[in-house]
Amino acid sequence: MSTTTDVAIIGAGAAGLAAARALKQHGIGTIILEARERIGGRVHTIRDAACPTPIELGAEFVHGGAPLTHRLAREAALTLYNVAGDRFQSDGRGFAQVRDYWDRLNRVLELLDENRDPDRSFADFLAQRPGGHKLARERSLASQWVRGFQAADPSLASERAMAEGSPGDDEEERSIGRIVEGYASLVNLLAEDVPNIRLGAIASRVTWERGRVSVTGETAGESVEVTAGAAIVTCPVPLLQPPESGQARAESAGNVTFDPPLPPAHRRALAALAMGDVVRVSLVLDEPFWRTKTIGKNTSLRCLTFVHAGHDGMPVCWTTYPVESPVLVAWFGFPESMELARRSRDEIESETIAAVARLFHTTRRNFERRLRGCHLHNWSRDPLTRGAYSYAQVGGSDASKTLSRSIDGTIWLAGEAYDPEGRTGTVEGAIGSGQHAAQRIQQTRYLTSR
Secondary structure (H helix, E strand, O other): OEEEOOEEEEOOEHHHHHHHHHHHOOOOOEEEEEOOOOOEOOOOEEOOOOOOOOEEOOOOOEEOOOHHHHHHHHHOOOOEEEOOOEEEEEEOOEEEEEOOHHHHHHHHHOOOOOOOOOOOEHHHHHHOOOOHHHHHHHHHHHHHHHHHOOOOOOOOEEHHHHHHHOOOOOHHHHOEEEEOOOHHHHHHHHHOOOOOEEEOEEEEEEEEEOOEEEEEEEEOOEEEEEEEOEEEEOOOHHHHOOOOOOOOOHHHOOOOEEEOOOOHHHHHHHHOEEEOOOEEEEEEEOOOHHHHOEEOOOEEOOOEEEEEEOOOOOOEEEOOOOOOOOEEEEEEOOOHHHHHOOOOHHHHHHHHHHHHHHHOOOOHHHHHHHEEEEEOOOOOOOOOOOOOOEEEEOOOOOHHHHHOOOEOOOEEEOOHHHOOOOOOOOHHHHHHHHHHHHHHHHHHHHHOOO
């Protein structure tokens, strides 16, 4: 099956859909090839009859100011709310409230050097004990933030990139929000007026020359080819990197190759990015039991949002507060996620139940009595993602900006990893990156010729 369009797009996640929507507004035709049988990419919202709120298997939070996300939410009449409430740390002695979380974290992060030359890893930064004995606990908090929130290996993560991505003391950038109706509602808006989305169409090769692109692959066992004047490729980083030596063919099935290859600058930038591993499990319970749990005489867990495992460990759990719902999300970051992601679904669920029971100082048996559902998607084992989201390795703080630039005015990369504004790991970054690619195509290929 062979077709022709103005712009071929690989991937119907937030970036690909945002790009197609923007191009359509300027009368530019697109065809999207999406390997999955659904749209959304790493946005994946489901429903459980035992739960009043949507359950996110992928992206959940709206990070920082996120003006693009807020604008789209208003357009779709969606409800956004800020996550407010209390943080606690849990260890063998019980619960302790974590006060001034962002201020404590920032005491370490503000010591990062965004201009450091040569760059070094976050682990090397911590090894110098910035802040001395006075900030020992804050350094532990910062380590957990990088390994969990950033899904990064501190021994690989760039100090410069972490400094640039730190929210600092900006209250808006520290904010975290949710969409009441679920992230899929936002994705559905992006797709609403976008024609020619072909699901189950696995792109594998991009053959190109200046001003002409041919994207080939297969759908339902048949070959597919889309010829266009330009292409936007929104695949996650591992799918654009050369397969590792000895990698099984089935594991590299989602890879996209380029003929001729990507320019050296783009290949170096791709090699400077890594994909973080995360295991997140949503547990649906009979009721939000923590709301009636008290600590001492004057403190309760009624307003619980996040609870961190003590001794710099994992997992981190969170609730849907201030919305009342019987859901706990368990989040395993580096390094626990690497080993856990290799296990079977049953093993992941079993380990999660045991870990969360310990976190709430109850027996596994008592916790299982309350359990009504368990939901997860193993993004690290998913051949179309192979991880959660990207981060910059040492020397890679400018990689996203490099990758956002066009390849000979013909191919653009778009997605959270390729956002020129550095909003990596966020849906906001994916949307912005897609819109950026669409704008550049409109300017370089169409406004000058119409």
